[in-house]
Amino acid sequence: TVSDADILNDAKTVGDVVSFGLGTQGQRFSPMTQINTKSVKDLVPAWSMSFGGEKQRGQESQPVIHNGRMFVTASYSRLFAFDAKTGKKLWKYEHRLPDGIMPCCDVINRGAALYGDLVIFATLDAQLVAMNQETGKVAWKQKIGDYAAGYSATAAPIIAKGKLITGVSGGEFGAVGRIDARDPLTGKLLWTRPTVEGHMGYRYDAEGKEIENGISGTLNATWTGDLWKTGGAATWNGATYDPETNLIFAGTGNPAPWNSHLRPGDNLFSSSTVAIDVDTGKIVWHYQNTPHDGWDFDGVNEFVSFDYKDPKTGKLIKAGGKADRNGFFFVNDRTNGKLLNAFPFVRKITWASSINLETGRPNYIEEGRPGDPAAGVDGKKGKVVFSAPSFLGGKNQQQMAYSPQTGLFYVPANEWSMDIWNEPVSYKKGAAYLGAGFTIKAIHDDYIGVMRAVDPATGKIVWENKNYAPLWGGALATAGGLVFYGTPEGYLKGVDAKTGKEIWSFQVGTGIVAPPVTWEQDGEQMLAVTTGWGGAVPLWGGDVAKRVNFLEQGGSVWVFKLHKR
Numbered sequence: 001t002v003s004d005a006d007i008l009n010d011a012k013t014v015g016d017v018v019s020f021g022l023g024t025q026g027q028r029f030s031p032m033t034q035i036n037t038k039s040v041k042d043l044v045p046a047w048s049m050s051f052g053g054e055k056q057r058g059q060e061s062q063p064v065i066h067n068g069r070m071f072v073t074a075s076y077s078r079l080f081a082f083d084a085k086t087g088k089k090l091w092k093y094e095h096r097l098p099d100g101i102m103p104c105c106d107v108i109n110r111g112a113a114l115y116g117d118l119v120i121f122a123t124l125d126a127q128l129v130a131m132n133q134e135t136g137k138v139a140w141k142q143k144i145g146d147y148a149a150g151y152s153a154t155a156a157p158i159i160a161k162g163k164l165i166t167g168v169s170g171g172e173f174g175a176v177g178r179i180d181a182r183d184p185l186t187g188k189l190l191w192t193r194p195t196v197e198g199h200m201g202y203r204y205d206a207e208g209k210e211i212e213n214g215i216s217g218t219l220n221a222t223w224t225g226d227l228w229k230t231g232g233a234a235t236w237n238g239a240t241y242d243p244e245t246n247l248i249f250a251g252t253g254n255p256a257p258w259n260s261h262l263r264p265g266d267n268l269f270s271s272s273t274v275a276i277d278v279d280t281g282k283i284v285w286h287y288q289n290t291p292h293d294g295w296d297f298d299g300v301n302e303f304v305s306f307d308y309k310d311p312k313t314g315k316l317i318k319a320g321g322k323a324d325r326n327g328f329f330f331v332n333d334r335t336n337g338k339l340l341n342a343f344p345f346v347r348k349i350t351w352a353s354s355i356n357l358e359t360g361r362p363n364y365i366e367e368g369r370p371g372d373p374a375a376g377v378d379g380k381k382g383k384v385v386f387s388a389p390s391f392l393g394g395k396n397q398q399q400m401a402y403s404p405q406t407g408l409f410y411v412p413a414n415e416w417s418m419d420i421w422n423e424p425v426s427y428k429k430g431a432a433y434l435g436a437g438f439t440i441k442a443i444h445d446d447y448i449g450v451m452r453a454v455d456p457a458t459g460k461i462v463w464e465n466k467n468y469a470p471l472w473g474g475a476l477a478t479a480g481g482l483v484f485y486g487t488p489e490g491y492l493k494g495v496d497a498k499t500g501k502e503i504w505s506f507q508v509g510t511g512i513v514a515p516p517v518t519w520e521q522d523g524e525q526m527l528a529v530t531t532g533w534g535g536a537v538p539l540w541g542g543d544v545a546k547r548v549n550f551l552e553q554g555g556s557v558w559v560f561k562l563h564k565r
């Protein structure tokens, strides 16, 4: 069984992977060294297993591994249990999905959580399902949203201090984001914390009775009229948890609708990092990466805890790093949210010239905001603006890694742009709630994706590896001096963490849009990645989707280990 101690120590222990992020702080760093810059050239496949089925689409799942079993979620709300050593299929669960589900950005899932004897994941019809790890028998199910109103769920749950922590998707339909804490063994709700100002949070007593748990003194002050009621800020990429501060860090999506002229104000807590007390569900601090977002710059990117040496004072600070969809990399004090540093990690940014380190607010470029349709001649279409990054972001769902060995973040970034304009829109249950039109375009002929090694203290890009297609898979850093990541072209790569030099690669036969993991199995270091091209790019990518339409779908897990000579 998986205990709280197993989860607390996940980043340091090598025998399994029991949390999303290889430790709930989300560093995606492994202390293992058997596979290193010298030996990595001898990596060979150990096994591969297909998800089968007629339907494929994007596979974004991070495998979790415990007690010789690997649990991987797959497209269309499926979950597979494999023998971690041989790949033998142990069981599978296929969730029965209703016809009316409305995931905005492909039928993907990012992974499962482990606790006790259970494996738990979220489904596209906004449910949580917990199964016995050995048998696959369903232990409990809970509905977390109304799929007919656009709610879905794609993020991997995490376990924080014995609580199951989950988010919701649906921002493109005016769903209201929130973070829930449940008893992982029963599914019982312990607290719920909405991420749109104006909505009340609740705690539940022993009898399950609601106790109000709001943010005192604040009502929907940063919203106009009634728009907060359907205000988005979806927590669609889940959360990280830092045991040192007892805080859950949730990234929140764009405010709804996209047309920012309809909702003057900062629109809290959209496009933000929200730090929530794991015991009470109260918001302890928040930092808004894009106040009054008008570009769909969801701030759901993972907030990764790390120790930051202040370049001026030399003091070690408990910090967190976030490569935001809006193109800036933010470093905040994770005890109180104070901004320590902010710098661009993509080269072209048109909406703000910089982030003011004193006030913590962006220096907007006013011409960079799409125009108000109500100000136009016919009131139907606002001024079109050229904008970079595109709304798919300098970084999207693909997870970065942090190596305490190099002190660098490894950010799977994208350089692209869009034409974007606003249109009138009003809320209708179950209908897209954007009020915007757009086309995404490449900036450069030779690349969109670019893996960047970023120094959080100086903002310097230490090295970069360009990639033709947009990077959409996460990174893994190891004490072996390596960074692993996959490309939509199908290459899983092992590169030198210090220089970026590619030392090993393997073609998996379809695109990679998931983060690799590593663990030790019977004394051997194993490397695993889920494969299968998809996610938001082929659906929303405009000109970019056409440019990469040669990429083929798939659906499988690949596992590698060193060839014994």
Ligand SMILES: O=C(O)c1cc(C(=O)O)c2c(n1)C(=O)C(=O)c1cc(C(=O)O)[nH]c1-2
Pocket (backbone or CB within 6 Å): 060, 104, 105, 106, 108, 153, 154, 155, 168, 169, 170, 171, 172, 234, 236, 253, 254, 298, 391, 392, 396, 397, 534, 535, 536, 537
């Ligand atoms: O606002 C939302 O609720 C929401 C949800 C999701 C999702 O659940 O995957 C994505 C987005 N927004 C989104 O804006 C986006 O770019 C995106 C990309 C992906 C993906 O997995 O490829 N999901 C999502």
